Amino acid sequence: xxxxxxxxxxxxxxxxxxxxxxxxxxxxxxxxxxxxxxxxxxxxxxxxxxxxxxxxxxxxxxxxxxxxxxxxxxxxxxxxxxxxxxxxxxxxxxxxxxxxxxxxxxxxxxxxxxxxxxxxxxxxxxxxxxxxxxxxxxxxxxxxxxxxxxxxxxxxxxxxxxxxxxxxxxxxxxxxxxxxxxxxxxxxxxxxxxxxxxxxxxxxxxxxxxxxxxxxxxxxxxxxxxxxxxxxxxxxxxxxxxxxxxxxxxxxxxxxxxxxxxxxxxxxxxxxxxxxxxxxxxxxxxxxxxxxxxxxxxxxxxxxxxxxxxxxxxxxxxxxxxxxxxxxxxxxxxxxxxxxxxxxxxxxxxxxxxxxxxxxxxxxxxxxxxxxxxxxxxxxxxxxxxxxxxxxxxxxxxxxxxxxxxx
Numbered sequence: 001x002x003x004x005x006x007x008x009x010x011x012x013x014x015x016x017x018x019x020x021x022x023x024x025x026x027x028x029x030x031x032x033x034x035x036x037x038x039x040x041x042x043x044x045x046x047x048x049x050x051x052x053x054x055x056x057x058x059x060x061x062x063x064x065x066x067x068x069x070x071x072x073x074x075x076x077x078x079x080x081x082x083x084x085x086x087x088x089x090x091x092x093x094x095x096x097x098x099x100x101x102x103x104x105x106x107x108x109x110x111x112x113x114x115x116x117x118x119x120x121x122x123x124x125x126x127x128x129x130x131x132x133x134x135x136x137x138x139x140x141x142x143x144x145x146x147x148x149x150x151x152x153x154x155x156x157x158x159x160x161x162x163x164x165x166x167x168x169x170x171x172x173x174x175x176x177x178x179x180x181x182x183x184x185x186x187x188x189x190x191x192x193x194x195x196x197x198x199x200x201x202x203x204x205x206x207x208x209x210x211x212x213x214x215x216x217x218x219x220x221x222x223x224x225x226x227x228x229x230x231x232x233x234x235x236x237x238x239x240x241x242x243x244x245x246x247x248x249x250x251x252x253x254x255x256x257x258x259x260x261x262x263x264x265x266x267x268x269x270x271x272x273x274x275x276x277x278x279x280x281x282x283x284x285x286x287x288x289x290x291x292x293x294x295x296x297x298x299x300x301x302x303x304x305x306x307x308x309x310x311x312x313x314x315x316x317x318x319x320x321x322x323x324x325x326x327x328x329x330x331x332x333x334x335x336x337x338x339x340x341x342x343x344x345x346x347x348x349x350x351x352x353x354x355x356x357x358x359x360x361x362x363x364x365x366x367x368x369x370x371x372x373x374x375x376x377x378x379x380x381x382x383x384x385x386x387x388x389x390x391x392x393x394x395x396x397x398x399x400x401x402x403x404x405x406x407x
Contacts (some may be wrong), residue, residue: 010319043333049289049360098123099243099276100145100157100158100244101122103152103156104119105117105118106155107144115140115301116153116301118154120305120388121390121391122295123387124243126293128277128291128295128389129279130278130279130297131284131297137300138190138280145278147163147168147169148298148335159244173236173237173242174235175233175250177249179230186220191206191236196235200241203239205238206235206236209234210233216363227255231262234250244276245277246279247278266290284368292307294371296375298375298378299378302384303374304374304383306383307385308367311370311386313368314385315335315349316365317347319363332351335349335373335374336373336380351383
């Protein structure tokens with residue numbers, strides 16, 4: 001019998017005879033993995049990226065030209081020697097926020113003007129002494145700042161807001177000389193009232209002030225001494241955590257020890273939180289130790305305003321024996337020609353129109369000497385330092401309109 005191979009067909013299902021080994025099935029080959037070309041290596045140091053030249057930016061040598069960035073629109077062009085091509089020009093420095101700004105402020109009663117044409121600025125974060133004789137308009141100014149009195153003329157703003165607005169009320173605390181408290185309330189109930197009415201209330205600060213004076217929390221206000229009631233009133237004012245604290249002769253009924261303690265607390269709070277303080281007082285010696293800003297009013301008008309150091313540096317006290325001629329003239333202006341003086345010194349106070357070396361006859365005046373000279377010389381022109389001058393009233397009107405639109 002012939003052992004020839006028997007072919008049973010083609011294709012995937014074909015069978016072969018036992019004498020022929022089966023063929024291995026062929027599968028399609030997977031596609032070739034794409035080959036990525038290696039980036040060519042630079043022959044030397046890599047060149048920095050090139051940016052298009054911006055009009056107005058100076059050309060730099062090719063070897064040292066850095067990447068160019070566009071100039072900020074509206075930014076002033078710096079001098080060529082100090083211009084940096086890498087960063088946009090910084091905006092000009094802005095003036096610090098104002099806690100109080102008055103523009104031609106005035107208040108008239110039947111008997112006449114209590115305050116007239118008062119314009120000044122109190123920067124935020126300062127401790128400002130408000131000084132003037134009785135009836136000068138200090139309490140009127142504070143009443144206008146707290147919306148307890150409405151102005152007859154001009155405008156006033158508290159942190160840019162109108163007095164009496166929700167923003168101004170929340171950021172301001174006012175302590176009057178009378179210190180009105182509910183006599184039937186206990187001290188604890190009084191502090192609770194402050195907590196309920198003020199969203200930023202600080203119970204710890206209020207209680208620490210009360211306990212420092214050994215005032216019982218369960219005692220009624222009507223049973224406390226004058227000094228103890230003052231301490232509770234201070235606790236209400238400090239516990240509110242205001243940004244502006246206005247104090248109208250608050251320590252007149254305190255003994256010197258307690259007064260000094262509260263003054264230290266006042267300055268510490270102002271330094272810790274940046275609180276602006278406006279304090280009215282007749283105690284000039286104490287104001288000299290705590291105030292860095294000054295506002296002086298007399299006869300309803302503004303006499304001095306500005307930083308204490310700036311105002312003192314603008315004056316000099318010349319020692320002049322009685323009957324001697326004044327050694328000043330030229331650009332200087334005499335404020336007080338009579339040989340008055342505080343702290344046992346006599347001399348003539350002048351406003352300097354040019355630098356004068358201190359020593360010999362010329363000495364810087366103390367704060368008390370400066371204040372008394374201006375209060376005793378009503379005909380001397382007022383001095384408003386550049387930093388105490390308010391901005392444009394039209395800016396205030398524009399801000400008020402914008403707030404009215406967005407409200």
